[in-house]
Amino acid sequence: MKHFKLEIDSDGIALITFDSPGRSMNVLSGEVIAEVQEFTKKIASDDAIKGAVITSGKQGSFCAGADLSELGGGMADLKNLSEDEAKQKLFDMAFALNATLRQLETCGKPVAAAINGIALGGGFEVTLACHYRVMADHPKVKLGLPESLVGVLPGGGGTQRLPRLVGVMNAAPIMLQGKQFDGATALQQGLVQAVVPMDQIVARAKALVKENPLQSKQPWDGDKFKIPGGAVYTPQGMQVFGAANPMLRKETWGNYPAQRYILSCVYEGIQVPIDAGLRIESRYFTKLLMRPESRNMIRSLFLSKQALEKGGRRPAGQEREEVKRIAVIGAGFMGAGITTVSAQAGIEVVLIDVSQEGADKGKKHATDFFEKGAQRGKLTAEKAQKLADLITPTTDYSMLKDVDLVIEAVFEDSELKHKITKMAEEHMPEGAIFGSNTSTIPITSLAKASLRPENFIGVHFFSPVEKMMLVELIVGEKTGDRAISLCIDYVAKIKKTPIVVADTRGFYANRCVMRYIEQGMAMLSEGYMPALIENGAKAAGMPVGPLSLQDEVAIDLGYKVLQQTKRDLGPDYNPGPTEAIITGMYEAGRFGRKNGKGFYVYTDAGKHLWDNLGQFALNGVLPLGEQPSLQLIKDRILYAQAIEAARTMAEGIVEDPREADVGSILGWGFAPYTGGVLSFIDTVGVANFVTRADELAARYGDPFKVPDLLREMAQKGESFYGRFGKDKAAA
Known part of the structure; x- marks a missing residue:
């Protein structure tokens, strides 16, 4: 045998x-x-x-x-x-x-x-x-x-x-x-x-x-x-x-x-x-x-996910590399999380912050995580200590002299990130890769501060890092193939799933998830009851409602991103319903779960929707008998995200439907039963999808206007996996 x-x-x-x-x-x-x-x-x-x-x-x-x-x-x-x-x-x-x-x-x-x-x-x-x-x-x-x-x-x-x-x-x-x-x-x-x-x-x-x-x-x-x-x-x-x-x-x-x-x-x-x-x-x-749900879930959550983790998007001609030592610059919540998962994978980490106190605090985040694992029997106390010993907290940039990879995880501020890049490159080895953990700022613009833009790449983690399994690798105009390949190896080593996307504001995941949050706020501004919006989103298959999600990612962060976007786009900036609501919440000191006040009120007993959200309905909250159907809310929630994903395919931001689908599920929890955003479109049928999207666009505007790619596919009777699929299982 x-x-x-x-x-x-x-x-x-x-x-x-x-x-x-x-x-x-x-x-x-x-x-x-x-x-x-x-x-x-x-x-x-x-x-x-x-x-x-x-x-x-x-x-x-x-x-x-x-x-x-x-x-x-x-x-x-x-x-x-x-x-x-x-x-x-x-x-x-x-x-x-x-x-x-x-x-x-x-x-x-x-x-x-x-x-x-x-x-x-x-x-x-x-x-x-x-x-x-x-x-x-x-x-x-x-x-x-x-x-x-x-x-x-x-x-x-x-x-x-x-x-x-x-x-x-x-x-x-x-x-x-x-x-x-x-x-x-x-x-x-x-x-x-x-x-x-x-x-x-x-x-x-x-x-x-x-x-x-x-x-x-x-x-x-x-x-x-x-x-x-x-x-x-x-x-x-x-x-x-x-x-x-x-x-x-x-x-x-x-x-x-x-x-x-x-x-x-x-x-x-x-x-x-x-x-x-x-x-x-x-x-x-x-x-x-x-049933399509099972076929789609098997394809995305197992076959595609596994293929991507094994280097399915490695550039041709690149060999696998072992990442043994990295540096993380910025010991805040994100930097500490990146440090934790890296050390957990056996990687030595130099954790740099502006002060030794900040760096030590970042390491404590990791050691607390390992100690909890030991208390729960997931690892021994000896193993927990060995993992903690892999982390060196410091303010000394000269310790970057022998790292394979640097991950910058400071605040979403272009000038600050430019400054950090220059400071790091003074000490990094010539062949080391520099990755910026930014969620919205285009990588090409950040790479302008680099003397080695071919070694500069976006490495976008999702919060909380220890739990979220997706990492977006963002390719700037000058990012080289080796930078992509090494980062794929790093992400695989920390047991997460990499997707490779082209450079654009918001990249892939944040572009799509913003459509989700925007629809939640658009419906709030139109007078939909907040509880109906939240429950409608859950009925559509989303893990949390759009208002709850904004609370989790922090309203003050959303406000800062909004200000950065306005500065970057200048006269091209087009305000939507999100701006007035986010600004109003920020000015009221409601920053989300982090300070116990957001769209929800957080107490020791749990959370409940804030009673004063009706102030954001432009014409007042609709009477009960005029509230929309559950199906309409589900369609608005799912179609807005799927259309944005289709736009990223049309623009070449995402090239592989497997990455779009896996990224949507792991990155922001897009209804897993669908198999992901593009599987959702394929299952509905592109022609049927376009027809329904046109109906929504006639009532709710630009978020539902489909790209020409979808119309072309509808006319030809194509599907995303039929047109872009790269293997038999995906066809």
């Missing part, structure tokens, strides 16, 4: 080691599933084998789940099939794993899983098909079913075995929220039989196989089996399902069919024998993959 090694010990126990060649993590591919069938037959038929233990040959990875790349390719192959043929092919693909794991758990001999690394998705489902599970006591060893986070459902029996093992109430969060569990929690939940030190997991698993208290049979195959916590039509079961639907609606606004189908799998499946339940699961899995 290519992916598994089988060794039989003197007690007749087969140790089966999962170790796919050439991969850092084991995944469930078609080849792997075929080999599981092969060793299952051997376990069942070989009298010399009394039982089996399955473990991994890879440090830290038992099995990371299904091979979504293979699944993505398989879905691309369905384009030329009829709907019925496509459904049958998808069902066969889905049921192959279910049938295989069912054979494993009914092979007639005890099987245990010795879990020595992450077992997620299909990997966890493999362990659930084993009679016993022994988990290593190690912070990197996790169990979970994260499929719903990328638009699919557990398709290897997870929706059937997990509720039968721990009950519906305990199983639901694992499946619906993608929660992951360490050993202690897994043992407490009843997901595993034992948690032991790493070097004892195989021995403990073999001991369970020898003891075999379950008599080689899963609990749910017993005649007297009952669902823990109660079946569907019991008082307990009805209570669970009665609460689940409204709770799910509240959390997802009905936008995520994966979660809804998971509930259906559980509800229908646990009322019948498990063999029937597994077929129910495969049918819902098939139904889900026929």
Whole structure:
């Protein structure tokens, strides 16, 4: 076998080691599933084998789940099939794993899983098909079913075995929220039989196989089996399902069919024998993959994201480089965050600020972050200290003499940034790259202060840096290919996703997200009720409403950016509804969450919309009966952002639809169920999208005027992925 090694010990126990060649993590591919069938037959038929233990040959990875790349390719192959043929092919693909794991758990001999690394998705489902599970006591060893986070459902029996093992109430969060569990929690939940030190997991698993208290049979195959916590039509079961639907609606606004189908799998499946339940699961899995939400989410949140993280946008002729030492200039909130994630990745950081006190404060931000990680068991105290020791806070620019990369993270002021650039270049090595963490100021204008503009690039992080996974790399007029390539390597090393965009005011993400915030304020000025605006945005799939988002990014920052934009554009500046509202809030001292006063009022008990927002409605707040429909608000929210994204493609700011989509989801939370801004347009259909945009433009003006590119694509029947896609999975 290519992916598994089988060794039989003197007690007749087969140790089966999962170790796919050439991969850092084991995944469930078609080849792997075929080999599981092969060793299952051997376990069942070989009298010399009394039982089996399955473990991994890879440090830290038992099995990371299904091979979504293979699944993505398989879905691309369905384009030329009829709907019925496509459904049958998808069902066969889905049921192959279910049938295989069912054979494993009914092979007639005890099987245990010795879990020595992450077992997620299909990997966890493999362990659930084993009679016993022994988990290593190690912070990197996790169990979970994260499929719903990328638009699919557990398709290897997870929706059937997990509720039968721990009950519906305990199983639901694992499946619906993608929660992951360490050993202690897994043992407490009843997901595993034992948690032991790493070097004892195989021995403990073999001991369970020898003891075999379950008599080689899963609990749910017993005649007297009952669902823990109660079946569907019991008082307990009805209570669970009665609460689940409204709770799910509240959390997802009905936008995520994966979660809804998971509930259906559980509800229908646990009322019948498990063999029937597994077929129910495969049918819902098939139904889900026929939906655009799932296909788009798989493409953007897995395939495209992974490709970009592996250097999918590296310029031709450039080789990968190792970034070992960087400098961060500016120890404020952003600079401290950049320092934190860099040190966390093992990179030495020189943290420079105007005063030693400021630099020390920036380092404390990082050390506090590492200490919290140690308190939560994510790393040891010794490791936390080693990460902190990588950071050198200073005011001394001469310490830049041996860095690979400098990231400037000072205030959004062109003159200040020019000054910092000159000071840094006096000491930087000739080949070092200078990156400016600016959110709006064009990189070409900032690079004018540089003696080496080919080494000058925008490196735009999003706040808070520790949580936000996107980094925009902005290419100025003279930025060289090596600067782009090295920054791609740096971003990958800190475990974030890079997108490469051309230079323009606001770049890509901020250009689009400003359309979102502007629509929120435009609707406020038109008399829409603030609560309706905020809830309409959430119903559209946005993580927070536009007014709440402005509070988070800070109203005073918005005011400063507005003033900088007015200075830069001069007579070309065109004021919109945002200016009057932002100015009014700023002058009232309402700066957002940072000072507890913004569009919302923040208290220890929570937050609520400020009662005086009606002052910004030009003609007063509309009466209740004249408030707009929810669909109109959703359209305004989504279309304004998508049209701006299409403009960036038309202008060549973004070249690859994968970057536009991934950037929109990771950068500002554009409705993930759509697969991103351009997938949203493609799914609606470009012609249909243009028709609706024209209707909105007739009523609400310039934000909804589509670029000529969209009209041309509509006339030709094109899609963004059809016209600009670069690989089969994206086509």
